Amino acid sequence: MLRIRRVEEALAEKYAEQQMRCPMHLCIGQEAISVGVCATLTNQDVVFSNHRAHGHYLAKGGDLKRMIAELYGRSTGCCGGRGGSMHLVDLDVNFLGSTPIVGGTVPLAVGAAWAARLKGDDRLSVAFFGDGGVEEGVVHESMNFAALHRLPVLFVCENNNFSVYTPLKERQPNQPIYKMAEAHGLTSWHGDGNDVETVFNIARQATQAIHNQQGPQFIELSTYRWREHCGPNFDNELNYRTAEEITTGMAACPLAKSRKNILAAGTQSMDQLQQLENEIDREIAAAFEFALSSPIPTYTDAVGKVYAQ
Amino acid sequence: MLRIRRVEEALAEKYAEQQMRCPMHLCIGQEAISVGVCATLTNQDVVFSNHRAHGHYLAKGGDLKRMIAELYGRSTGCCGGRGGSMHLVDLDVNFLGSTPIVGGTVPLAVGAAWAARLKGDDRLSVAFFGDGGVEEGVVHESMNFAALHRLPVLFVCENNNFSVYTPLKERQPNQPIYKMAEAHGLTSWHGDGNDVETVFNIARQATQAIHNQQGPQFIELSTYRWREHCGPNFDNELNYRTAEEITTGMAACPLAKSRKNILAAGTQSMDQLQQLENEIDREIAAAFEFALSSPIPTYTDAVGKVYAQ
């Protein structure tokens, strides 16, 4: 979590330099979900994600250097610069891809699970999406098919109560999202997405259930996005959420909670944590250096690979 | 019901003459739903329907002559021949239209309800669709929006357990459809769609609830299609349903049940029923005559009215 947070804080800081010239959606405040869920996955499990993908990518083990390079549009980026922040991929860790059409990758995750079934692989696949995603018909179609064939897929809905600046209550009736998944025949779970232990426990049970042939599982996790929908800044001045809401939301910081627990349990000392943070910061600095010293592609690099051989 | 049945039996008989040259989906066996639901509507209430539309159209009060003429592709048809069996319309009774893209008219019914809300009209709107319809994402999107704004719309799902030759269990997990509507925040109802009184009672409560500002309602009614999915014949030889299933399905004939009740209650005598049937048959004969003696359009009639003035 700390690593994701520090990476995104660094991104936010550097964004103003106008060298990362692409839309960027930070997950600061929502890190516990990526981390808690991905901690229950093996390398061969497959992940698909959406526009807010940094956390998912890093938690699955995606290469930090190549992610930063991608944001800078360099040749060493994970898509060679073709994708930017909203199109991440790392085949080495089976992070198969994130794309920004809301709901668009959810059926792909189901398809990956179907492929695993057909090929007899014991791998599961995961779709990360937001509370807005469930409004897309395609997500319902995906749940229906997954439940029908009891496919090994985990749906993870990160409910941060907003789609851009529109609160949930202006988009959906007052009904829990996870109940919808139940109506589709999925086993569903829900909990506090700002508590990494809760997330981990739920995800572990859910992935275990999938491995035990209990069919697809759906997890709804409540969380809070700290910064603006798209871009590096806070956006309190827009007034689409009250100061009070923001304070409460940020008070539920998953990192603070986890740090407190760690210190209380004594698993790591303050010093150790600081050391960890220093290491992370060094890694991040190196990643930025890697990105900025990477080759700059030109238009000719954009021309090929439209069709596969 | 009897009228719908007799009309469709006549259509089935005449279809082999190859003068009605368009796909035709009969609702024989399913008549109670159209009749029971539409009996609770006023003329100003709006109805949208799908490919299996004859019953909905007639029960709403649609012009029989113009329907038959439409099937024969004549100028007097309700679409002037442009639509055929799957595109029926009668503005006089606010039957706004049926079209054959599965799920395609469901959001339109929601939109009509939204328009009523915006204009302050106390009219409700109805969407008829099948068990296959609920698999289309657009139907979920429609339910979500209807529930969110508590729009005056009635969703009527005719569950005949089949989409063409594919049984429900190969398309959806073993979950009641009406529960899905509940998860979307709609009040839901379900019952025996082959019993016109049941249908009427449910529909009356549901439409009443809409008029009482209780928001959108969803009715799932189980029923049975007797004939082939598309076309005039029985299709027992295709073996996608067992002989036993067909026998049971047809034994639940909504007309037989209703006739028995009427006779038992003594509201009408055998003679009166026979007289009614004769009248209906005369009306039908006249409608066929009307159709067959109506002007035949030519290609030039097909050219205009692409854009409205």
Place this chain on the structure above:
Amino acid sequence: MRSETAARKLTYAQAIQEALRQAMEADPGVVVIGEGVPDPKAIFGTTAGLREQFGAQRVFDMPLSENGMTGVCIGAALCGIRPVMVHQRIDFALLAMDQLVNNAAKWHYMFNGLKSVPLVVRLIVGRGWGQGPQHSQSLQALFAHIPGLKVIGPATAYDAKGMLIAAIEDNNPVLFIEHRWLHNINDVVPVDSYRTSLDKARIVHAGNIVTIAAFSYMVMEALHVAQAFAKHGIAVEVIDLRSASPLDTDTVLSSVKKTGLLIVADTARASGGITAELITRIVEQGFDHLRKPPTRIALPDHPAPTSHFLANGYYPDAVNIFEEICRIADIKLGADARAQILHDIRRINPHDVPNLAFTGPF
């Protein structure tokens, strides 16, 4: 190149079935999925027997969820499966445009070539017997405009088999457009598996008077005309485009260099159709060879009406092609020759069915 193995006559529908069967035999990763694929009607016979042979795992029905299921197939294709998806009408694929255009077409490109989407989508174009506004569209131009998709439309049973096998083996999303009126037409089809290139047009009737480049079913109409002309010593060149994207401009250009005249025939609306793209390319590359402006034989600017009375005149046919050839090539036929040709090409069936065996309803 025509395969040299044993051959017999098959219908286009049978050829598709055989292609599916052989592709599935060759590669256990090939699966067939679509509404009605394993049902008793087996998509006009094109999937008959597959479930029996390959089992319920690989021959799949699906819920009415065109966009979602397209996404499912894309996801499976990313993970080593080669899905063949079927839509009984191309009109239904409009529901899946997002997945086809935003994901399938772009995945290879946007992830820098790391992954590919080996997906075939069979799209059947309806016509006749009251196939109305929502069941008879020809939408090849929509897909052909999108880089990353291949859009093919074989016109013969021979090509249907060879191109379907090649499409399944291709690592890209291929939209395989089948015109319903081709399904029952016979052609010599080799027994063994073979591949037909997805990007080469084919001269199906050689000539030097005028070039007719046709797509899908319109090849048949053009061929009738060419054959009827041939009896009178007039050689019309007919090119089966086979593919709308990529478009084999070279083959058409060579022909136009010879004839100086071009007619393009398509099953879709003329405006904004692939006819416009082909004409534009020929103009761009062969302007000086053109003796007259190229013309189009395609649909007018309105949807298909359902009534067979209304539709009688909507679909251009061999007679329209004949008249256009006479006009553009300035052919003055004697009354007898003209009557003879018209007799040869005139449709004997009712105008709204592909053949007399067709009695509805779908």
Place this chain on the structure above:
Amino acid sequence: MRSETAARKLTYAQAIQEALRQAMEADPGVVVIGEGVPDPKAIFGTTAGLREQFGAQRVFDMPLSENGMTGVCIGAALCGIRPVMVHQRIDFALLAMDQLVNNAAKWHYMFNGLKSVPLVVRLIVGRGWGQGPQHSQSLQALFAHIPGLKVIGPATAYDAKGMLIAAIEDNNPVLFIEHRWLHNINDVVPVDSYRTSLDKARIVHAGNIVTIAAFSYMVMEALHVAQAFAKHGIAVEVIDLRSASPLDTDTVLSSVKKTGLLIVADTARASGGITAELITRIVEQGFDHLRKPPTRIALPDHPAPTSHFLANGYYPDAVNIFEEICRIADIKLGADARAQILHDIRRINPHDVPNLAFTGPF
């Protein structure tokens, strides 16, 4: 005709806002709906203040349900409402193709003219600052191929206002394409409400050397070139197509009769684009007037890459148009004149932003 009432300068985005406001004032049946319509950013300012003025009933946010909500708007349009729907990116409208093509486009036709669908869908084309493969498509050709839809793309603030008002008052589904890079460009815009015809192209720069017909943002690029040439006494005719469907062939044809040369510029892929349709029509109707084959300035055959380094060269601009004019019209400029023109038309901003004020992120 330019309205004669008082005018002042507005940006394209402000002109849209004013059009919406005036249309809503004039007709209580007009509603505006879309993701983010009433939010603080107000769709790049184009819906600012509307909720305050007209209330939450008529200025609507919506769930992320593009196809369903399009259907909802069609249903409302059938019942006396005139919805204006907004998509922040045209790419999202691919999810709504079914409702747009199967229902909106065909309802009037298939029900024999009984009902019409007065619906406007605003579609914003993204470009620059890393708008990548799924956020920067120009899809006008897909819609223009469908009879029953009107597809317009105003290039100036003046037209944005007049055409939006006309579109709202039109009884047909109108797709109103706004290029993001036009939003901040100023133009003189009359204060009062006025209508601009949806089916007439406009000569925005008169000339006789060559005809450039351009759509949407490409009008601006073409105009810069024409103005730069004008200083050297070379008169290039620039036509703002304004509408992709219907396509005003006549205006272009008259111009081509004068110049004999045609360049068509579009924001979309060349292959299968509206450029091909226009060229084909000019060839069909004006073959003998063409001195050389018409050419296209449009996008190459691949999706947009995200990296600004990669995208540097993807979008054709004034320089490309300039070079193409020189080539096709055989203009031999002195070194000074050439340098001067290039200086005049060369972009001063970074290539991936419309102006210096733009600093991301969307």
